Amino acid sequence: MNDSWNELWSDIADKLRVEPERLAALSDADKETIVDDFLSSNKDEIIADIMNLWEEYLDKVAPAQSSDTEEPDVDPPAPDSIQLKPQPEAVPETVPVIKQQSPPDIPTLPMQTPITGELMLRDKQLILPNGKVSQPYLVDCDAIRLQTNISDIHFLDLEKVGLKYDRPTRRITGIPQAAGEFTVVMRYRKPNKQDYSSRKITLIINPDPRSLWNPIDTPRSIEYYKEDSDKLFVAVEAEAEAKKDMAAASRRGRSHAQEGRPRDDDFALHYEDGWYIMVVADGAGSARYSRKGSEIACRKIVENCREQLALSREEFERAITAVHEEASDAANKAAGDILYSILGAAAFKAVAAIKEEAQLKGAALKDYATTLLAAICRKFSFGWFVGSFWVGDGGMGIYCRETNYLKVLGEPDGGEFAGQTRFLTMPEIIEPKELYNRLRIHIVPDFTALILMTDGVTDPKFETDANLKRIEKWHALWDDLAGKNDDGARVDFTDNNRESAPQLLRWLDFWSRGNHDDRTIAILF
Amino acid sequence: MRGEPIEAIKVGLETMVAALRQDPYALETVHLSMITFNRYPEQILPLTSLEQVQVPAIAQPAAGGTHLGEALEYVCKKVGEEVKKGDREQKGDWMPLLFILCDGRASDGQLFTQILPEVQRSHFGSIIVCLVGNKLQPENAKLLTDKIVHLDTTDGPTFRKFFAWVTVAVCEGNRSLGSTVGEPPLPPPPPEVNTVI
Structure with a gap:
């Protein structure tokens, strides 16, 4: 744990008004979650701060360059060694700087009807509907919150599936990119508890059947070819x-x-x-x-x-x-x-x-x-x-x-x-x-x-x-x-x-x- | 069945479902339903398209007894409710395949005998009985079908091989059922699985 991390942490703890004795008792994993939480719930503010830093940086390092025509040749050192993408939809803590000269070339595909559903509790197991590669996924997590009275739901590891959890709407959205069985972790707070609990959920993403067809020529040696x-x-x-x-x-x-x-x-x-x-x-x-x-x-x-x-x-x-x-x-x-x-x-x-x-x-x-x-x-x-x-x-x-x-x-x-x-x-x-x-x-x-x-x-x-x-x-x-x-x-x-x-x-x-x-x-x- | 065999079944089913998902035709057409039975039958998975299936937890039997007759009666009822029959306005489903995993005992012998004709009338594409354990009673199974396999051991790998075979049987049945020419072909079981004659 380095100094800048500790500094950032005490800053956040301060903002969140966590008592010093509780702070000492928290595990690193819990701290991470709280930071995580803080970062995503204050996303807009943080992004604004970063954008300001970015502009300051541009003014300082490359005053002669017009910032809206060309990117600098080298990646700028981002504050606190956290690399950031100067775009509003960035996930601040993980995504490296991506330089783009032109908008990405996204082929226009017919919009597919999304797979919809909700996070459910069945036999004490949390169940997410199965997704499908390339098909939009839109799953509501609000019902479970009301049903079980838990709060501050969020998920770890959804990004690896190509999905994200949108806190304001309490929905998991996105378009899965790869098929398979994934384990995602849901973090939440039980009523009247400060500590986070977590539960593992298996998320199944089905392959696109079209990608599985693999035609084989009929062997000419068969009878009645x-x-x-x-x-x-x-x-x-x-x-x-x-x-x-x-x-x-x-x-x-x-x-x-x-x-x-x-x-x-x-x-x-x-x-x-x-x-x-x-x-x-x-x-x-x-x-x-x-x-x-x-x-x-x-x-x-x-x-x-x-x-x-x-x-x-x-x-x-x-x-x-x-x-x-x-x-x-x-x-x-x-x-x-x-x-x-x-x-x-x-x-x-x-x-x-x-x-x-x-x-x-x-x-x-x-x-x-x-x-x-x-x-x-x-x-x-x-x-x-x-x-x-x-x-x-x-x-x-x-x-x-x-x-x-x-x-x-x-x-x-x-x-x-x-x-x-x-x-x-x-x-x-x-x-x-x-x-x-x-x-x-x-x-x-x-x-x-x-x-x-x-x-x-x-x-x-x-x-x-x-x-x-x-x-x-x-x-x-x-x-x-x-x-x-x-x-x-x-x-x-x-x-x-x-x-x-x-x-x-x-x-x-x-x-x-x-x-x-x-x-x-x-x-x- | 208790203990390890039940665990092995769960693993086997998950492996089977994962394998079926890799078959494009199965992915678009196969539906699964699961019914457990001891003293009472219970449908733990209603007929669900493979795309949406999540293998449910299988509970250890709490009550004693193996009410095979009651289970079959329940299966027939569910087939009647859930499998679509074709008519002028509706496209029929494929004939269902019935896999029964049990030790062959029927604690409700009388009901079992009564229900046999109804099972025959339910138009299963195939009925495959897998006898598990070492205290086997194949007599009842023989009344149901001639496709009986026997797993001597109840360890994970053997079950996986059995389910791999079931997977192939499902894929195969799914393609070539239908014709009234004859029974759909069943692939030969793996060497670990003994066919009961």
């Missing part, structure tokens, strides 16, 4: 008028990337003789070969639809025209039967192909479990025909922005719990009646987009089955795709825009809390 992302644009060349094109993108989810596991989703697009074929599939996370299941399903649907359309296209187109002209049950039934022979049969054959692959591999069919959303479409003089088939979760719909039209092409197969669904590979799905019930036929004058999505997209964008049928949600999705999002991702749905596929792939990287599944989307626009 699949690229971690995929995209495709199918341009339909126009002769007289602009024709709709197709774009699709598929991206491995962060939860898979974190563990170097492959993408389970897949898609396929095809255009031929006026017919558009679109398929997306989501391999089950718990099935070991589902990535192959989804791939075979997509490929086989396209192959089988092409084959069958080649045989029955004219008959089918006549039946569709009849649906438009007659609008009768009989006409609907006739067209439905042909759709069954095309898309229903394609789904059936896709399962057969997966079964064959499973047998070759010596694995079970359920190891290849996958969902399936498929649509075949064609433009007629009277409008667009869309035929579809859907098993599992995700979503598929015809959306028209101008007319507020939305047709969801089936029902998602959800369960009571997250992630529960049905798969193409379940035996009951390929029963003829079940297959037929999952087919849909629609004729619409025109539309903005026909969209097929796996649950990696519908879970974050629609959340519930009810929302999937709400036009506002589709408007929001379309706005989002067009650039109304935090990531600056934008898809240009203009005719023949080949860039739409890479744009879509980039858009799929959006951030949504807790939603990090594979994402696949296919759009006809």
Whole structure:
């Protein structure tokens, strides 16, 4: 303990009117706390004093220099060897002099909602709410004061977490900078006691989840290797008028990337003789070969639809025209039967192909479990025909922005719990009646987009089955795709825009809390 | 259980929570609830998101008796209240995983037998029983699940290894539960932990 410390101490003791006998009895730690206390409660006064000293110093040492244009070259000796920062928000006793030529370069981040709460007493333990890195922290300590009748609360070691205690408002504020479990000490006075008591409190700062994701490339050596992302644009060349094109993108989810596991989703697009074929599939996370299941399903649907359309296209187109002209049950039934022979049969054959692959591999069919959303479409003089088939979760719909039209092409197969669904590979799905019930036929004058999505997209964008049928949600999705999002991702749905596929792939990287599944989307626009 | 095992559980739980916080997916999705039981069950931590969890103190049992049946009844009740079921307007939670640490005894044998069907109906993604101590009675546990592990020793390091395994099981279950294709995969337990057949 040096002389200047003792001097400062007796000065403070004097100001605080501490009796000499009590002074002798105080431990160094207690003295420190009282000094600490004194310094922070008289902050403004002390800062004013320091500013005066600083100005005096400048006048004395560098009278020729204009103090507001340049800092002196050397650090000035601060009074009593305590270094100080000549700025009002300085914490006087600890912060070294910081020289700044220009304001700090702070990137502008969107302001996050602070974590709020209060210091609480539970089972005789003091509890501070958990904080999170980079998220403002605002915790009230007044309730505990009133509840327990303690006074002069302050904290040691909050600075190391990036927080501070504001005495006037009795709040802990700041933005934590590092994750971990920290021990902070709360100092306070019990009623009618002069001495300070202290209690240790564990303060947990959670990491920012975004900083923890660490993508690992899928090893190429695994069975059924699949690229971690995929995209495709199918341009339909126009002769007289602009024709709709197709774009699709598929991206491995962060939860898979974190563990170097492959993408389970897949898609396929095809255009031929006026017919558009679109398929997306989501391999089950718990099935070991589902990535192959989804791939075979997509490929086989396209192959089988092409084959069958080649045989029955004219008959089918006549039946569709009849649906438009007659609008009768009989006409609907006739067209439905042909759709069954095309898309229903394609789904059936896709399962057969997966079964064959499973047998070759010596694995079970359920190891290849996958969902399936498929649509075949064609433009007629009277409008667009869309035929579809859907098993599992995700979503598929015809959306028209101008007319507020939305047709969801089936029902998602959800369960009571997250992630529960049905798969193409379940035996009951390929029963003829079940297959037929999952087919849909629609004729619409025109539309903005026909969209097929796996649950990696519908879970974050629609959340519930009810929302999937709400036009506002589709408007929001379309706005989002067009650039109304935090990531600056934008898809240009203009005719023949080949860039739409890479744009879509980039858009799929959006951030949504807790939603990090594979994402696949296919759009006809 | 008394004394060192209880202390070890507390340390184990804290280690587990700290480890789970390092997994970004767990950090955003995992919720924890803790229930202790002796003569009575008590929920010492209501279902809380991992971000907000602080492992509470676990008191030494004051009353005798191991009312496993009553504890399970209480767990089922809490699952009914706190775990969200999906419907048209609400997104469902993931299926809960149930970890039971006990010596296998059920002082309330009759209630235990009565409650078993309700446990089966509660849709746990997995039930894992960890038998602790040396006077084990695995018969009851076998009625609950086939996933039974046994910790011979009740020292800290063994518990830490057990909780490390639980952590992996939680992370894994959290990703691939859901499908009705089959049971979610459970990683093999560490060598110190014996699986009861």
